[in-house]
Amino acid sequence: MEEGLRIGVLISGGGSNLQAIIDAIGAGSLDAEIAVVISSRPDAYGLMRAREAGIPTCSLTKELYRDPAKANELIASEFARAGADYIVMAGYMRKVTVEVLRAFPDRVLNLHPALLPSFQGAHGIEDAFNAGVKVTGVTVHFANEAYDKGPIIAQRAVMVEEDDTLEALTERIHAAEHELYPEVLSLLAAGRIVIDEDRKVRVLGRSPDGRRSSDG
DSSP: SSOOOOEEEESOOOOHHHHHHHHHHHHHHOOOEEEEEEEESTTTTHHHHHTTTTTOOOOOOTTTTOOOOOOHHHHHHHHHHOOOOOOEESSSSSOOOHHTTTTTTTHHHHHHHHOTTTSSSTTHHHHHHTTTTEHHHHHEEESSTTTSSOEEEEEEEEEEEEEHHHHHHHHHHHHHOOOOOOOEEEHTTTEEEEEOTTTEEEEETTOSSSSSSSOO
């Protein structure tokens, strides 16, 4: 791409994944600009992170979400006004609906704290831990109208240790998120992510075993 990727970010809480993206941009490993950060809550700490980085912000209210269509229309409008190319959900705890998805088709990314399609929903880390799995992880995928079922872009495994606690596992899951999300956005900025006719994501320049090809 001639210019860096321009993204809009959706948050609901502390914004640690937002901070990871901000840090990657600052370090020069991600060629992108955050056009605006929108929070579902006006008291989200992530808004302070954005403001400290000089990023425009917008916050919604619980009252506005009583009409989900109206809230999502406002979100789509704000991102379009800011000139966002892609929408990045980073700890956003509300469902993105058709008003946003149709305004940004195949341009809304979500981060899930488990290896989809396993352990969908809002409690992916806890559900995986309670199920006794030996490997869990994180997934970055394109969002669609089916919750946690959009095309998978990338995944990273996180081992569950024999003496793990939920708190310790959660910490390692978040660490993996903070690495993977900026990496995926970097691939997106380089134009290397495509969705094929089978609705599967392909990373251009990567061989089937996951390594970079010689012409990648």
